[in-house]
Amino acid sequence: MPTISTSSPTYATVDLSALTHNLTQLRRLLSPGCEIMAVIKANAYGHGAVEVARSLIAQGVTRVAVVSLDEGIALRAAGITVPIVMLGPLFTEQLHDIISHRLTPVISDRALLPTLAQATxxxxxxxxxxxxxxxxxxxxxxxxxxxLNLIDSDQLPASLKIEGLMTHFADSDGPTTVQTEHQLALFQSVVNGITARGLSIPLIHAANSGAAVRYPRSHYSLIRPGIMLYGYHTLPTSIPAPDLKPVLSLRSCIAQMRTIPTGGTISYNATFMAKRPTRVAVLPIGYADGFNRRLSNRGEVLVHGRRAKLIGLVCMDMVMIDVTEIPDAAVGDEVILIGRQGTDQITAADLAEWTGTIAYETLCAIGPRIPRRYRNV
Ligand SMILES: Cc1ncc(COP(=O)(O)O)c(C=O)c1O
Structure with a gap:
C-alpha cells in the first residue's frame, strides 16, 4: 500500500486521458460538421479550468464556455486564445471588460444593447x-x-454580429421527453423564423450532455457538454449512456490512529458512539474542502482496497473513519475518497447519493484548498 509523502496529503488527481476518452465518446455521437463547445464553468466542474481547457484544445476543441467574467478573464490570462462564450448573466458594468478580453457574450436582455453598441x-x-x-x-x-421582434426591429447595432443562437434544456435527463420536446419545438420555431427572414446564424446550439445523447435533433452546429466530459451523467437508467470515465479522483491519508472503547464517542455532538472497541483513523479533509457534512455517519472511503465508514460528524478540516476491520491500516496510508483502490471504486455519484445531490455539485464543491494534480497517461 503506497504511503503518501507530500506536503499536501489530501489532493485530487485529474486524469486528462480520461477527459480525452470522454471527449471521443461524445464526438462519436455527432454528425459531421457539428462541434463541441466544452463547458468549463465553475473551474471546469472542479477539475481546473485552465488545464482542462488546454487539454481539450490540444484535442481539437475550438471553443469553450464559462459563466462569469472572472472565469473568462482567468482563461485569457492563462493564454487561452480560442473563443470563450460567456453563458452567465451579464451586467452593463461588465461589457467593456468583456469586449477588451474578447469574450463572447450571450445576450438575454435587450437592455444591454446600447452599452454593448457603445463598447464596440x-x-x-x-x-x-x-x-x-x-x-x-x-x-x-x-x-x-x-x-424575433428584436431581429425585425433593426435595433441590433451594426457593430455587432449575431454569431450564435442558443437555448438551454431544463429536463434533458428527466424521466419523460415531454418538456424537452416542447423546448425543442419552440427553439426550432425561432430557427425557422430566422431562416424565413433570410438570416443565417453560424452557430446554433442547444444540447447539454443529456440532450447530446438523447436528442440528436438538438445537435445543430454545436453541442455544449459539461458533465459527460468529466465522466458522469444523470440520464435515466433506460437510456444507454456513452462509456464514460470519471476524470477526477480524490485522495487523502491517515493522519492519526486511536482505539476507543465501547461507549466512546467521536466528533462534535457525539453522534457516533462505539458499540465495540473501535479503531479510528483521522483524515485531513473536511467540509471546508467540499467534503459534505451530510456524509457524516454515512459516507464510505477506501483503505487498503476495503470500505471504511465515516463516523461522527464531518468537521471543517477533518473526518474520522472506522478501520476496525482493516487491521493493517496505519498512519500515512492512502485513503481514496473518490476513485479506485484494489477492485473497488467510489464515484462522485456515490458521494452525491449519500448526500442527496448530484455528481455536478459534489465535483464543483471540491474546494480551492485541495491541490489538483494532472496526469496524462
Ligand atoms: C447553458 C448551459 N449549457 C450547457 C451546460 C452543460 O450541461 P451539462 O453539464 O449537463 O452537460 C450547462 C450546465 O449547467 C449550462 O448552464
Whole structure:
C-alpha cells in the first residue's frame, strides 16, 4: 500500500486521458460538421479550468464556455486564445471588460444593447454575440417573440454580429421527453423564423450532455457538454449512456490512529458512539474542502482496497473513519475518497447519493484548498 509523502496529503488527481476518452465518446455521437463547445464553468466542474481547457484544445476543441467574467478573464490570462462564450448573466458594468478580453457574450436582455453598441462602435469588424431564447428553463433568455421582434426591429447595432443562437434544456435527463420536446419545438420555431427572414446564424446550439445523447435533433452546429466530459451523467437508467470515465479522483491519508472503547464517542455532538472497541483513523479533509457534512455517519472511503465508514460528524478540516476491520491500516496510508483502490471504486455519484445531490455539485464543491494534480497517461 503506497504511503503518501507530500506536503499536501489530501489532493485530487485529474486524469486528462480520461477527459480525452470522454471527449471521443461524445464526438462519436455527432454528425459531421457539428462541434463541441466544452463547458468549463465553475473551474471546469472542479477539475481546473485552465488545464482542462488546454487539454481539450490540444484535442481539437475550438471553443469553450464559462459563466462569469472572472472565469473568462482567468482563461485569457492563462493564454487561452480560442473563443470563450460567456453563458452567465451579464451586467452593463461588465461589457467593456468583456469586449477588451474578447469574450463572447450571450445576450438575454435587450437592455444591454446600447452599452454593448457603445463598447464596440470603434471596432473595425462587427463583434460576435450569441442570442439566447428562453424556451422553458425559466432562467435566462429572450422570449421567442421578443427575439424575433428584436431581429425585425433593426435595433441590433451594426457593430455587432449575431454569431450564435442558443437555448438551454431544463429536463434533458428527466424521466419523460415531454418538456424537452416542447423546448425543442419552440427553439426550432425561432430557427425557422430566422431562416424565413433570410438570416443565417453560424452557430446554433442547444444540447447539454443529456440532450447530446438523447436528442440528436438538438445537435445543430454545436453541442455544449459539461458533465459527460468529466465522466458522469444523470440520464435515466433506460437510456444507454456513452462509456464514460470519471476524470477526477480524490485522495487523502491517515493522519492519526486511536482505539476507543465501547461507549466512546467521536466528533462534535457525539453522534457516533462505539458499540465495540473501535479503531479510528483521522483524515485531513473536511467540509471546508467540499467534503459534505451530510456524509457524516454515512459516507464510505477506501483503505487498503476495503470500505471504511465515516463516523461522527464531518468537521471543517477533518473526518474520522472506522478501520476496525482493516487491521493493517496505519498512519500515512492512502485513503481514496473518490476513485479506485484494489477492485473497488467510489464515484462522485456515490458521494452525491449519500448526500442527496448530484455528481455536478459534489465535483464543483471540491474546494480551492485541495491541490489538483494532472496526469496524462
Ligand atoms: C447553458 C448551459 N449549457 C450547457 C451546460 C452543460 O450541461 P451539462 O453539464 O449537463 O452537460 C450547462 C450546465 O449547467 C449550462 O448552464
Amino acid at each position: 462602435t470603434s471596432l473595425t469588424t462587427p463583434y460576435p454575440i450569441h442570442l439566447k431564447v428562453e424556451t422553458g428553463m425559466g432562467r435566462l433568455g429572450l422570449a421567442t417573440d421578443e427575439l
